Amino acid sequence: xxxxxxxxxxxxxxxxxxxxxxxxxxxxxxxxxxxxxxxxxxxxxxxxxxxxxxxxxxxxxxxxxxxxxxxxxxxxxxxxxxxxxxxxxxxxxxxxxxxxxxxxxxxxxxxxxxxxxxxxxxxxxxxxxxxxxxxxxxxxxxxxxxxxxxxxxxxxxxxxxxxxxxxxxxxxxxxxxxxxxxxxxxxxxxxxxxxxxxxxxxxxxxxxxxxxxxxxxxxxxxxxxxxxxxxxxxxxxxxxxxxxxxxxxxxxxxxxxxxxxxxxxxxxxxxxxxxxxxxxxx
Numbered sequence: 001x002x003x004x005x006x007x008x009x010x011x012x013x014x015x016x017x018x019x020x021x022x023x024x025x026x027x028x029x030x031x032x033x034x035x036x037x038x039x040x041x042x043x044x045x046x047x048x049x050x051x052x053x054x055x056x057x058x059x060x061x062x063x064x065x066x067x068x069x070x071x072x073x074x075x076x077x078x079x080x081x082x083x084x085x086x087x088x089x090x091x092x093x094x095x096x097x098x099x100x101x102x103x104x105x106x107x108x109x110x111x112x113x114x115x116x117x118x119x120x121x122x123x124x125x126x127x128x129x130x131x132x133x134x135x136x137x138x139x140x141x142x143x144x145x146x147x148x149x150x151x152x153x154x155x156x157x158x159x160x161x162x163x164x165x166x167x168x169x170x171x172x173x174x175x176x177x178x179x180x181x182x183x184x185x186x187x188x189x190x191x192x193x194x195x196x197x198x199x200x201x202x203x204x205x206x207x208x209x210x211x212x213x214x215x216x217x218x219x220x221x222x223x224x225x226x227x228x229x230x231x232x233x234x235x236x237x238x239x240x241x242x243x244x245x246x247x248x249x250x251x252x253x254x255x256x257x258x259x260x261x262x263x264x265x266x267x268x269x270x271x272x273x274x275x276x277x278x279x280x281x282x
Contacts, residue, residue: 065091069248069277075134077230078219078256078266079201083134089248089279103155103170104206104232111155120156125174127151127181130218139267146218151176151184166192182213182230198240204252206232219263226258234273249276256257 067089075081090106092099098121099108111121129148132138155172168190175183187207194201208231212224234252241247251274261269 034238052116063091063281065089065246065279065281067246067248067277067279069275071272071273072270074271075138076130076218077254077267078260078263078268079135079137079271080267081135081137087275088275089277103157103172104186105174119158120154122154123152123172123174125151125153127174127176135253135265137267141264143220143265149176149178149181153183175256176214180213180217181217182211184208184210184214199237200239201235201237204232204234204236206234215258215260216262219260220265221263224259228258230254230256244281246279246281247277248279250274 020144057072057184069089069096071085071087072082073085075083088101090099090101096110096112097108098111101107105125105127107123107125109121109123111119113119127149130138130146132143132145151174153172155170157171158169160167170186170188170190172188173183174185174187185208188204189206190204192200192202208229209227211227215227215229216222217223232252232254234250236248236250238246251272254271254273256266256269260266261276
């Protein structure tokens with residue numbers, strides 16, 4: 001691993017390119033909707049891990065990424081109401097400590113290398129809220145807000161290549177610190193599709209499972225049998241504008257599954273999120 005913050009995507013070599021923007025949510029900053037022009041909301045920093053040796057694209061493996069993006073997203077998964085956030089972009093890795101939004105949630109913790117390309121760790125993650133005033137349906141049902149919170153858990157990641165394609169696999173478990181909110185588990189894959197000059201494009205796919213407590217508390221359903229919560233498919237990309245500035249963007253579709261679908265608050269099974277942003281790498 002090198003520590004060369006001035007290296008650009010167009011130079012050959014090995015790297016772990018995490019400048020790609022993902023599309024899930026995180027901490028609150030500023031929100032703009034058709035019904036409300038500004039308020040504090042949960043925020044997400046969106047990126048994906050992309051080791052691109054096979055694509056001959058270089059970003060230093062030890063760099064920090066800071067930026068901001070504009071995102072459109074549903075009020076909650078299953079809502080027909082769409083809202084907009086200003087969302088930050090973050091990536092930091094020390095020898096063992098890390099903080100990131102590059103794997104779909106805002107999280108930080110510690111990790112250790114088990115073998116080349118294989119890492120395991122523990123994390124503290126931000127868990128999103130559900131705001132009643134973002135949805136006419138939630139207001140009509142007079143449902144209470146679900147506050148943002150935190151979860152603790154562990155993860156394992158494996159970066160490798162299949163022929164010319166870089167692949168990143170992630171398995172992660174998250175237990176909410178509020179015991180009534182239950183647990184979730186994610187299986188996520190990122191696959192490099194294109195890399196030429198300053199441009200990198202990748203596809204993401206994720207499946208998420210949840211405990212009965214998690215589904216019941218968020219979707220107000222009972223007698224949960226299926227733990228399959230949702231699937232996500234998307235495309236993400238980045239383009240180096242200069243030695244330090246990078247434009248990022250992504251779009252994804254999410255499909256609710258299992259018992260969450262029969263919730264009275266689910267207006268549609270499919271939703272989409274799209275983000276564009278600008279990040280500084282150093």
